[in-house]
Amino acid sequence: MSMNIHVKCFAGCKDVVGRSEQTINVPEDTTVGGAFDQLENLYPGLERFRSSLMLAVNTEYANRDVVLKEGDVLACIPPVSGGMDVGD
Secondary structure (H helix, E strand, C coil): CEEEEEEEECHHHHHHHCCCEEEEEEECCCEHHHHHHHHHHHCHHHHHHCCCCEEEECCEECCCCCECCCCCEEEEECCCCCCCCCCC
């Protein structure tokens, strides 16, 4: 059996994927890490975020071993760089 999860991509992840939200179909008992692996297979450019990416399920930060449920929302949040250099 399979299930649908909703994926929200922010910042650089959104740039790689080309949109901020989508629904993907994954096997039952898929973990957060497994869902990200599936996204990475669809969008290889996501690999550059693998080591620094924060993942959240239904607005709560989640470890990669958390098992997803039908209809969960997985957020992919890369580190945000920037800010303003105000000088001396």
